[in-house]
Amino acid sequence: MTLDPISLPASADAATWTQWLDARSAAELDAARELVRAVRTSPPDDPRSALHAWDRATGKVGGLAALGSLIGNVHPDESVRDLADAMEQDAQRLLTEWSLDRGLYDVFAALDGTVVADDAAATRLLEKVRKGFRRSGVDKDEETRERISKIRDRLTGLDQEFSKITRDDVRTIRVAPERLAGMPDDWLAAHPAGDDGLVEVTTDYPDAIPARMFALDQDVRRDIQTAFLQRGWPEAEPLLEEMFALRQELATLVGYADWASYDADVKMIGTGSAIPEFIDKIAAAAQGPMESDMAVLLERYRRDYPEATEIPLYDSFFYQRLVQEEQYDVDAQRVRTYLAFPKVRQGLLEVTGRLFGLRYEEVDVPTWHDDVTSYDVFRADSGDALGRIHLDLHPREGKYKHAAQFTLVEGVAGEQLPEGVLVCNFSRGLMEHDHVTTLFHEFGHLLHHVLAGHGEWYRFAGVATEWDFVEAPSQMLEEWAWDPSVLRTFATDEAGEPIPTELVEAMRRSDDYGKGIYARTQMFYAAMSYYFHADEARRAAGEQVGSLTDRMIALQKEYGALPYLEGTHMFASFGHLGGYSSAYYTYMWSLVIAKDMFSAFDSGSGAGGAGDMFAPDVATRYRDRVLAPGGLKDAADLVADFLGRPYSFDSYAAWLAR
Known part of the structure; x- marks a missing residue:
């Protein structure tokens, strides 16, 4: 059966998006409520059937919360962002309501045994569901449960308010052009003086980072750094x-x-x-x-x-x-000069495609902004569709200010292809190498989301491992942004000359310094x-x-x-x-594990030979044993399956001391 990606509104205007969000929210909530009503009023005799209904219901509502989080951080219209925030809060409120429903908990507590028909995944899910109910406070008295519900609702609202402040509070300094000596030529060309004869420098990354690195005027460096670190305060x-x-x-x-x-x-x-x-x-x-x-x-x-x-x-x-x-x-x-954004983006796709056996096909589909570039993802060997990714990589007013992967939809075999979104704030022209590594890092989350979106359960789909492991695959992927042979495949200057190997090696030595x-x-x-x-x-x-x-x-x-x-x-x-x-x-816990996992590539174990960044057996084993399972196993077990041993501190300690 062929699965179609989600269809987003054909127009980015507020009215169209409002109608679409309202319709999707109503449909998903109605379907989820009906599933839960059936579980509560007519509990299935088969534990697996009860788990399936609960998984689909919570998956639908959790998906709405994820969609609300995404659109609330990227849509250009404030009214749509506010609506999305409200949708996220409604979804979280319903999940809280269910988590405190003693009748629902009793259904799962009463299921026979702890093993679901010799199904390890279903058994794991039942354990997670029962523990989730207990952690929610479902066993407390009615007054306590009511207080918990109010706290959770308020926490969702506070998190959204905090996110909005960090997203919308952009500080600026205005500087005479002559005080910007030392800044890159392309940056200066993109920042002409205004009517008052001054150049505006914002705290957005493409402005602030070059200013801190290159401006010869110490006062400029101090003023932009101070403005950057005052964002969000006192609100x-x-x-x-x-x-x-x-x-x-x-x-x-x-x-x-x-x-x-x-x-x-x-x-x-x-x-x-x-x-x-x-x-x-x-x-x-x-x-x-x-x-x-x-x-x-x-x-x-x-x-x-x-x-x-x-x-x-x-x-x-x-x-x-x-x-x-x-x-x-x-x-x-x-x-x-070797890191023009379009080449870096294309290089990222080529590197990860070769590494994990993937093919990306750019598609012209509606999104929330013209800046977004979308790709369908396929297995290179079989041609099977794996999902769709959307790259929203440049800053704009009202948009999320950092770099992160957001879920558009989770994927489940036979029902829904996974779709993820990369939200970053990079220059449209030349990039700092630090931003290149950030792009590789965040793309690692996106790959994890897509590759792990083909199992049976929403609960284990995508980046569903323990939260202190989720950064490890992304941190490991940064290594490919540092390898000279990899960088030379896409890092070229205006004349097409690749970045010199000795320059990349010097960059690596200088990075070790800090x-x-x-x-x-x-x-x-x-x-x-x-x-x-x-x-x-x-x-x-x-x-x-x-x-x-x-x-x-x-x-x-x-x-x-x-x-x-x-x-x-x-x-x-x-x-x-x-x-x-x-x-x-x-972040550092994950880095310890990432350094250990990378040792499998760094040592070249397998057919690739010493230091082969694309050793096919290692890359395939990593893809299939760490990324694709999603949350089907504990993270420590996923890593042990890949490395053939438990992870250790040794690789990290050696890296830090180098």
């Missing part, structure tokens, strides 16, 4: 404080000591107390590399500022670039994510706790490599405090 602070307090209350209502313990219970890490232990372990491992990195950076800084005892945050990007140029012979502006700074910065973010929530538990116990800004400054001093920039509040635009909550440690 976000009270929202976050309320969010943390409600998470703490929710956790205790359902029987956990604190939010981190509740959240970690369904992750690889297992317990909340293991989070600060992991943060401190990485911080300790990175201490030596960080000190070495900072000594090099400060030595270079003192050539211009002899009395300096530390390097300010707003100068760090500029001087890290100078170190790369002077000590590693890496000219960042020269590197950019790993200590990077690791400690990540641990600062992870500590902030964890301790903001841990402090709420202390506050609930009657202890005095300071402001979020004060706590952030203290954590930056303890864990960060670079000093605090006076007058800034970076947490106010740190969007990961929404979705990742207390678990930003995830």
Whole structure:
């Protein structure tokens, strides 16, 4: 049976999208409610039938929440974004209602045995369903369940408000053209002076990152960095404080000591107390590399500022670039000339197609904006359709400001092809190599979503592994953006000459230089994510706790490599405090696993030979044993299936010390 992708509105205008969203929401909710009504009133005798109905119902409603999240972050019309936000909240409200329905829980609690007809996937699903009900608080009294419902509803709203602030708060500085000396020629050409004779520089990535890296004027670097780190403040602070307090209350209502313990219970890490232990372990491992990195950076800084005892945050990007140029012979502006966006995008498709045996076919289909490019994805060997992807890669007003993969629809065999969306904010012209690695990283999520969308259960479709593993496949895919032989296939200058191998090797050496700074910065973010929530538990116990800004400054001093920039509040635009909550440690936890998984390619195990980035047996084994299963197994088991052993810390430690 041939499955058709979802049909989006033929026009991007608000009225058309409003009608389409309303119709889709009504149809999916009606179908889901009918499935659940039947389960509640006439429970099937067969456990598998009950699970199937529940999986389809929650899949439909979860799909609406995902659709609302996507459109609320990308549609150009604010009224449509608001409608999508409301749709997401309605869907989450219904899922909460079901999760607290004691009658529904009793249906699944009463199912015979713990094994569903020798079906490992169905048995796993039954375990997940039962645990999900218990974690929701379904066994609590009616008053407590009502309070839980209100908390969850408010948390969804707070998360949306916070996301909107981080999405919409774009700060600007206005600069005389002569103060922009050092900026790339293509950047200057795209930023003419306005009627007042000044050039506008925004905090969007294509403006802010080059300004921090290349502007010779220190005041410009300081002003754009300050503006960037002031986004979201002060509006976000009270929202976050309320969010943390409600998470703490929710956790205790359902029987956990604190939010981190509740959240970690369904992750690889297992317990909340293991989070600060992991943060401190990485911080300790990175201490030596960080000190070495900072000594090099400060030595270079003192050539211009002899009395300096530390390097300010707003100068760090500029001087890290100078170190790369002077000590590693890496000219960042020269590197950019090989990284024209259209070539990079095409190269990404060719690299991942070759690696995973895929073929991409561009399709002209309606989306929410003309910037979006869509592709159907096929298996290269059989021609079987695998799904559809949409690339929305350039900034615009009202759009999500970071880089992420969003779900358009989950895929299930015989019912629905998976569709995913990559939402980023890259330049339309020349790119920094850091943005190239970001593009590869986020595309890794997209591949995971598409390849894992062909099983029987919505619950295990797509990126459905433990949340502290989801970054590992994407982090591993970054390696292909660093390999000289891979880069030379698409990184070419205007004359068509590929990027020199020696330049890429120098880039790699210069990237190794900053790993200590990077690791400690990540641990600062992870500590902030964890301790903001841990402090709420202390506050609930009657202890005095300071402001979020004060706590952030203290954590930056303890864990960060670079000093605090006076007058800034970076947490106010740190969007990961929404979705990742207390678990930003995830990025480094996943990186430990990613480095270990990449060792299978790096060592060239199999037919590909030493260091073969496209070793076919390794790539196929990785695709089929790690990506394609989705959530059918625990992440540790998926990795062991691929590596032939449990994952270890060794590859990461060797990488960090290199």
